[in-house]
Amino acid sequence: MTSKPKTASTYLVVEARRSRYGPTDPETGLRGIDSVHVVAQRANRPSKLLTDQIAVKVKIQVPDSAFNPVMPVATVVVPEDITLRGPIEVEAEDANDQEG
Numbered sequence: 423m424t425s426k427p428k429t430a431s432t433y434l435v436v437e438a439r440r441s442r443y444g445p446t447d448p449e450t451g452l453r454g455i456d457s458v459h460v461v462a463q464r465a466n467r468p469s470k471l472l473t474d475q476i477a478v479k480v481k482i483q484v485p486d487s488a489f490n491p492v493m494p495v496a497t498v499v500v501p502e503d504i505t506l507r508g509p510i511e512v513e514a515e516d517a518n519d520q521e522g
Contacts, residue, residue, distance in 0.1 A: 431481040435462035438474040 438455045468477050496514045
């Protein structure tokens with residue numbers, strides 16, 4: 423018997439790390455972004471964020487059969503052209519499957 427997948431949601435707080443050197447953007451006065459890091463996870467939407475932080479709501483849908491001793495890993499890429507729209511659906515693939 424197949425059961426419905428279970429859904430969990432959370433908010434990831436993502437922070438931009440800006441370059442210490444180099445030119446600033448003439449419109450914003452900010453330096454370019456070198457990297458981004460997940461700095462926190464919250465069960466509810468954060469009420470306050472620091473400068474250069476954003477909150478990304480993530481919903482994970484997992485079948486019951488996934489809860490075994492092996493820990494699945496997923497990489498989620500959010501394209502720039504859809505960062506202001508939502509929701510975004512991602513289908514996870516088994517990284518252990520070798521094709522070709």
